[in-house]
Amino acid sequence: MYWVRGDLCIRCRGGRYLCGLTYCPLLVRQLAAPPRAVGRDLLGSSPPSVFVGRVGYPKVRLYPSAPPQLGDTSIYEDPPRWLGLPLERFLAMRLSLYRGYVEASVEDAADPPRLLQEVQLLALSGRPVNVEMKFAKEPRGAYFSEYAPPMGPAAPAAGLRLAGEPKPPKPLEKAYNDTDLKARDAVVELYQAGVEVSAISRALAAGALGARRRRLVPTRWAITAVDKIVSDFLVEKIKEFREVDGYYLYVRRIYNNLFLAILAPSRWAYEWGEAFEPGTTWNPGPVLAIEADYELYRGRREYPEIGGCYYAARLAVAEALHRMRRQAAAVLWREVYRGFATPVGVWWVRENVRALFREEPARFDTLDDALQAASYLLKVPMERWLSASRLIHILKSRLAGYGE
Numbered sequence: 001m002y003w004v005r006g007d008l009c010i011r012c013r014g015g016r017y018l019c020g021l022t023y024c025p026l027l028v029r030q031l032a033a034p035p036r037a038v039g040r041d042l043l044g045s046s047p048p049s050v051f052v053g054r055v056g057y058p059k060v061r062l063y064p065s066a067p068p069q070l071g072d073t074s075i076y077e078d079p080p081r082w083l084g085l086p087l088e089r090f091l092a093m094r095l096s097l098y099r100g101y102v103e104a105s106v107e108d109a110a111d112p113p114r115l116l117q118e119v120q121l122l123a124l125s126g127r128p129v130n131v132e133m134k135f136a137k138e139p140r141g142a143y144f145s146e147y148a149p150p151m152g153p154a155a156p157a158a159g160l161r162l163a164g165e166p167k168p169p170k171p172l173e174k175a176y177n178d179t180d181l182k183a184r185d186a187v188v189e190l191y192q193a194g195v196e197v198s199a200i201s202r203a204l205a206a207g208a209l210g211a212r213r214r215r216l217v218p219t220r221w222a223i224t225a226v227d228k229i230v231s232d233f234l235v236e237k238i239k240e241f242r243e244v245d246g247y248y249l250y251v252r253r254i255y256n257n258l259f260l261a262i263l264a265p266s267r268w269a270y271e272w273g274e275a276f277e278p279g280t281t282w283n284p285g286p287v288l289a290i291e292a293d294y295e296l297y298r299g300r301r302e303y304p305e306i307g308g309c310y311y312a313a314r315l316a317v318a319e320a321l322h323r324m325r326r327q328a329a330a331v332l333w334r335e336v337y338r339g340f341a342t343p344v345g346v347w348w349v350r351e352n353v354r355a356l357f358r359e360e361p362a363r364f365d366t367l368d369d370a371l372q373a374a375s376y377l378l379k380v381p382m383e384r385w386l387s388a389s390r391l392i393h394i395l396k397s398r399l400a401g402y403g404e
Contacts, residue, residue: 038068040135040158042098045070045128047077048166049097050119051143051151052205054218058106062206062216063099064119064160065151066131073128079149079198079347083355087255091342094150095142100133100157109207109214116207118162123206124176125166126199134159146282147220147308149345171195176208183210187229197315198347201226220308223346227311234318235299239268241321244328247370248361251377252352256280256337259356260377261317262370264395266329267297270317271391272310273333275380280336281343288380292333292388309334312346316353331391335380367395 044066051063067073075081076097082090108116122129139153168176171193175186186209190200200209205222207214217225248263273292276283283289293304304310317330332353364370371392375382386392 038098038139038153040138040155042066042068042100042131042133042135043070043163044068044098044131045073045164046122046125046131047073047075047128048122048125048202049077049151050123050202050206051099051148052216052219052222053101054220057218059103060106060216060218061101061103062116062119063101063151063154064122064131064133064157065097065099066133067093067096068098070130071128077198077202078196079351080196080354082149082347083254083351090344091150095152097152098133098139099143099151099154100135100139100160101154102157102160104216106207106216109216110212112207115160118160120176120206120208121166121168122162123202124168124172124208126169126172127167128164129162129166130164132159132161132163133157144343145220145345146343147223147346149347150343169195172199172203172208176203179210179212179214181209181211183214184229186210187226188233191230191233197226197230197350200230224308224311227308227315227346227350231311231315231318232299234315234322235268238318238321238327239297241325241327243267244324244326247364247367248328249364249370249373250356250359250361251374252356252359254352256340257348257352258335258337258378259352260333260335260374261353261356262331262367262374263321263328263361264331264367264370266327266395266398268327269296269329269391269394270294270314271331271389272304272306272313273331273385273388274306274309274336275334275384275388276336277338279338280340283336288384290380290384290388292390294389294391296394308346309349312350313353316350316357319354320357329391329395331389333378333385335378337379367392367399 046066049065053061076093104116136156136158139155141153143151171190187200201222203209205217205219207216243265244263250261252259271292271294275290278286291306293306313332
């Protein structure tokens with residue numbers, strides 16, 4: 001855990017963020033402390049929470065997890081509710097999830113043994129499930145990733161018992177029992193039925209979706225797969241709509257992050273860019289790091305080098321355009337400033353872009369006017385963004401071709 005000088009902590013007392021971070025490390029340590037020593041035995045309510053690792057694939061580790069408390073822990077696995085929490089509370093909550101892992105082959109999902117079947121039912125549950133876990137040794141450490149949200153200590157599981165009965169929502173139960181339904185079709189049907197994407201990716205990771213040859217899917221792959229499958233589905237719908245009738249500028253600031261979007265009248269196209277100041281997540285170097293990737297109307301075949309945030313943001317903008325019943329070229333940029341130094345997962349991008357599009361935009365008649373307004377909001381000089389962007393140049397060249 002990040003540590004700072006004691007005199008700063010005394011002067012700050014968790015309220016002024018004098019260390020430069022967007023959360024207080026001391027508060028995280030205190031809030032994450034369990035109400036009693038866990039040792040090698042845990043009784044708690046799983047939100048539900050199941051994580052599938054990727055190291056050693058096709059042999060993987062499954063991590064059912066729970067905090068050392070009973071009751072309604074559903075918020076521990078509910079990304080749309082996390083934006084309303086102070087960052088300290090979110091980190092403390094997630095780091096209180098104790099993980100007991102078991103090993104399995106990814107192919108075991110096709111004919112799951114009893115333990116794996118219980119883990120699958122836990123992953124499908126629509127409400128917290130009481131679990132009893134015995135650890136082979138005392139859990140230690142924490143997990144941080146670009147893709148998945150943080151998680152707390154882990155150890156090999158010597159025993160796992162569901163002390164409560166999982167209750168899958170009907171759409172998930174139906175998809176689990178339908179061994180003729182392909183995983184991609186199951187993802188779309190579940191989304192249309194109102195199942196949150198985080199619950200769909202958890203079910204996919206646990207090998208609970210798909211036709212007869214089901215597989216366990218590492219969680220980081222499952223998250224991106226669901227974001228991509230759902231956004232692909234929505235984008236095809238969006239292409240049937242009329243173009244937006246102007247240039248719309250959206251902005252959102254939160255915890256040393258700035259999210260900015262421009263919707264331009266055009267057939268579907270999309271760009272996601274990120275700029276990291278020195279000393280922020282993924283940029284320990286001394287200079288600003290900036291990158292962007294894009295797609296045009298026909299999409300892209302290669303996985304974007306910029307990573308899973310590309311598809312998390314793509315899902316959020318596709319949802320917004322689908323609600324508006326319009327199509328557009330969508331340029332989305334994110335700036336990450338000093339003080340935001342802890343990886344929290346792609347949910348952060350997805351939920352913030354969703355929130356971004358719930359705000360009222362500013363409207364402009366030309367792309368240049370929208371970019372000029374954006375330049376006053378961005379901290380990174382517009383010249384740097386334009387040097388990284390391809391979609392803006394494509395839009396400008398099209399406008400020049402139209403004599404505008």
